[in-house]
Amino acid sequence: MNNPPRLPFRIVQTADFYDDDGEPKFADLGLGLFDDHYNIEVSKFAEHRSEIAPDQLTNSNGVIVLTPNVTANSLAGCADLLAIGRFGVGYDSVDVDACTDNNVLAMITAGAVDRPVAEATIGWMIALTHHMLTKDRLVRTGQWNDRTHYMGCELRDRTLGVIGLGGIGRTLVSLLQGFGMQQPIIFDPFVPAETLEELGVRSVDLDELLSTADFVSIHCPLTKETKGLIGAAELQLMKRDAYLLNTARGGIVEENALFDALKNQRIAGAALDCFEKEPVTTPHRFGELDNVILAPHSIAWTDELFRDIGRTACQSMLDLSLGKRPCGVLNPVLFEQEAFRTKWSRVTGIAMEDLE
Numbered sequence: 001m002n003n004p005p006r007l008p009f010r011i012v013q014t015a016d017f018y019d020d021d022g023e024p025k026f027a028d029l030g031l032g033l034f035d036d037h038y039n040i041e042v043s044k045f046a047e048h049r050s051e052i053a054p055d056q057l058t059n060s061n062g063v064i065v066l067t068p069n070v071t072a073n074s075l076a077g078c079a080d081l082l083a084i085g086r087f088g089v090g091y092d093s094v095d096v097d098a099c100t101d102n103n104v105l106a107m108i109t110a111g112a113v114d115r116p117v118a119e120a121t122i123g124w125m126i127a128l129t130h131h132m133l134t135k136d137r138l139v140r141t142g143q144w145n146d147r148t149h150y151m152g153c154e155l156r157d158r159t160l161g162v163i164g165l166g167g168i169g170r171t172l173v174s175l176l177q178g179f180g181m182q183q184p185i186i187f188d189p190f191v192p193a194e195t196l197e198e199l200g201v202r203s204v205d206l207d208e209l210l211s212t213a214d215f216v217s218i219h220c221p222l223t224k225e226t227k228g229l230i231g232a233a234e235l236q237l238m239k240r241d242a243y244l245l246n247t248a249r250g251g252i253v254e255e256n257a258l259f260d261a262l263k264n265q266r267i268a269g270a271a272l273d274c275f276e277k278e279p280v281t282t283p284h285r286f287g288e289l290d291n292v293i294l295a296p297h298s299i300a301w302t303d304e305l306f307r308d309i310g311r312t313a314c315q316s317m318l319d320l321s322l323g324k325r326p327c328g329v330l331n332p333v334l335f336e337q338e339a340f341r342t343k344w345s346r347v348t349g350i351a352m353e354d355l356e
Contacts, residue, residue, distance in 0.1 A: 007039065007347065007348060007349035008039055008040075008041050009039050009040050009041065009061050009062070009317075009320075009321035009347070009348065010041045010043070010059060010060050010061045010062070011034075011040060011041065011042050011043075011060070011061065011062045011063070011064065011317050012042075012043050012044060012045060012056070012057070012060045012062075012063050012064075013029075013042070013043075013044045013045070013063070013064045013066075014044070014045050014048065014052070014063070014064070014065050014066050014067070014068050015044055015045040015046065015047055015048040015049075016048050016066045016067050016068070017029060017044065017064075017066055017087075018044055022044075026303075026306040026310075027303050027306070027307070028303065028306060028307040028310060029306065029307075029310035029314075030307065030309070030310025030311035030312070030313060030314040030315075031310070031314060033311060033314040033315060033318055034314065034318065037318060037321070039321065040317075040318065040321060048068070049068060050067075050068055050069060051068055051069045051070075051071055051073070051074060052065070052068045052069070052070055052071075052074040053073075053074065054073070054074060054075070054076045054077050054078060057074070057075075057078045057081055058078075059080060060078070060080065060081055061080055061081065061082050061083075061321070061347050062081070062082055062083045062084075062085060062317045062320065062321075063081070063083075063084055063085065064085045064087055064313050064314075064317070065084060065085065065086055065087060065093075065094070066087045067093070068093070069093045069094075070084050070093065070094040070095060070098075070099070070106075071095050071098060072095055072098035072101070072102075074095075074098075075098055075099065075102040075104055078102065078104070079343075080343075080347055081102075081104050082104065082105060082320055082343065082344060082347055083104060083105040083106075083107055083316070083317065083320055083326070084099055084104055084105070084106050084107065085107045085108075085109075085313045085316055085317060086106070086107065086108045086109070087109065087309055087310075087313055088108065088109060088113060088309060089108045089109060089110060089112075089113050089166075089167075089168075089221075090108075090221060090222065090248070090249060091106065091108055091221065091330060092221065092222040092223070092249060092251075094106050094330075096330050096331055099330075099331060100331045100333065100334060103334060103337070103339050103340040103343055104334075105320070105326070105329050105330075105331060105334055105340075106329070106330040106331050107313075107316050107326060107327075107328045107329050107330065108328045108330065109308075109309045109312035109313050109316075109328060110167065110312075110327060110328040111167050111312070111328075112305070112308040112309040112311075112312040113167075113168065113300065113305060113308075113309065114167040114168050114170070114171040115171055115304075116300040116301075116302050116304065116305040117168045117171075117172075117219075117247050117299075117300040118168055118171040118172040118174075118175050119175065119300070120247065120273075120299040120300040121168075121172055121217055121245055121247055122172070122175060122176065124245055124271035124293060124299070125155060125215055125217075125243070125245065125271075126155070127271070127293060128243050128245075128268070128269050128270075128271060128293065129152050129153045129154070129155065129243070130152040131150040131152050133290075133293060134150050134290060135147065135150060138150075153241075155176070155179040155180070155181055156179060156180040156181065157180065157181065157182060158181050158182065158214035158215065159181065159182040159183075159184070159185060159212060159213050159214050159215070160172075160173070160176060160181055160182075160184045160185070160213060160214070160215050160217065161184070161185050161186075161187070161204075161209040161210070161212065161213025161214075161215065161216045161217065162184060162185070162186050162187070162188075162201075162217050162219060163187050163188070163206070163209070163216065163217070163218045163219060163220050163229070164187075164188055164218065164219040164220025164221070164248065165186050165188040165191045165195070165196075165199075165201070165219070166188075166219060166220070168219045168247075169186070169188070169217075169219040170195075170199060172217065172219070173199050173200075173201055174199070183200065183201065183202055184199075184200075184201045184202070185201065185202050185203075185204045185208070185209050185212060185213060186201045186202065186203050186204065186209075187203075187204060187205065187206045187209045188203070188220070191203065206229075206234070207234075207237055210234055210235075210237040210238050211237045211238070211239070213238075213239075213242060214239065214241070214242050214243070215242065215243050215245060216230075216238065216242065216243070216244045216245065217245045217247075218230070218244075218245065218246045218247070218248045218252055218253070219247065219248055220248055220252065221248070221249070222248065222249035222251050222252055226252050227251050227252065228251070228252070228254050229252050229253075230244070230252060230253040230254065230257075230258070231253075231254040231257045232254065232257035232260070232261075235257055235258060235261040235266065235267060236261075236266070238261075238266075238267050239267075240265070240266060240267065240268065241268045242267050242268060243267065243268050243269050243270060243271070244258070244267060244269075244270040244271075245270065245271045245272075246270070246271070246272050246273065246274060247273045247274070247299060247300065248274065249274050250272075250274040250275040250276040250277070250278065251276055253272075255275070255276050255286075258270060259285060259286065259289075262286075262289050262291055262292055263289060265291070268291065269291035269292060269293075270291070270292045270293075271292070271293040271294075271295075271299075272286065272292065272293070272294055272295070273294075273295045273296075273297055273298070273299040273300075274297050275297075278297060279296070279297075280296065312327075312328070315327075316328060320344075320348075321348055322348075322350075323344070323348055323350040323354055323355045323356060324356050325356045341355060
């Protein structure tokens with residue numbers, strides 16, 4: 001590029017990053033990346049809405065989204081909007097096709113969540129097998145002598161089954177290498193053979209994974225193909241002493257079927273960070289069960305997680321403002337389309353031939 005862009009690049013954050021007093025809820029959202037870039041202007045929505053409305057995006061060039069849905073209606077008339085940046089890796093709340101139709105990039109923070117989600121999954125595996133919640137309750141209620149009824153088991157010699165071998169699944173496999181487990185088994189039809197070999201894992205079909213694994217850990221996105229992927233028939237295949245862990249999306253598992261399986265002890269237990277309907281603002285029926293651990297879609301939330309997601313999201317916006325192709329784009333076809341490149345050039349003030 002011959003010269004840096006001179007036009008302001010306006011980035012807006014959804015209101016749920018901030019509390020009622022307008023203060024950030026999180027220690028570091030990565031905004032420091034913009035300190036040396038005078039053309040970047042950052043603001044926030046005046047109010048939180050479950051679905052972003054077009055009037056919230058007026059004059060915005062990029063929006064960083066925590067929880068609101070992004071629909072075709074959200075994008076109506078947003079002529080200067082270049083990108084939707086999802087704060088995380090799940091994108092079922094973003095209509096990617098609508099983004100493409102409106103010449104808007106849809107982006108996720110690929111890689112930023114891998115370590116904390118994998119660590120949290122291992123923590124849950126240990127908590128489940130060692131009955132940590134139950135043993136805590138025994139002490140709190142003076143039932144010390146009941147401890148002999150809750151013998152646990154180690155991860156050693158157990159088999160991990162991973163559904164979806166993306167960044168989180170790969171990090172999970174890597175972190176578990178020191179626990180003396182059996183070779184991990186994977187269900188993911190999109191993973192190349194060389195990746196499987198590199199990680200030392202074995203690819204199997206879903207039925208074999210469910211019937212073999214001691215831990216079934218879900219790390220795939222929620223799509224039309226994965227919605228309801230684990231239902232009554234699939235849970236019936238699992239071993240009675242096996243555990244299900246879901247840190248992905250609630251809709252992947254049919255909750256009625258899982259509740260029934262847990263209540264009737266057809267599987268040993270489960271750990272759930274996500275639910276079919278969120279947020280959960282009244283006591284959830286899974287809370288009636290002793291063989292399940294629950295979290296409000298935040299089991300992996302750490303200061304490091306939000307720092308890394310924030311920096312990744314902000315870096316993508318910064319790259320876009322500088323005429324560079326950002327990482328984590330879900331609809332890269334737009335980079336080859338003249339309508340998007342024309343808008344990109346107009347919004348940033350960078351000549352078409354200087355855009356990457």
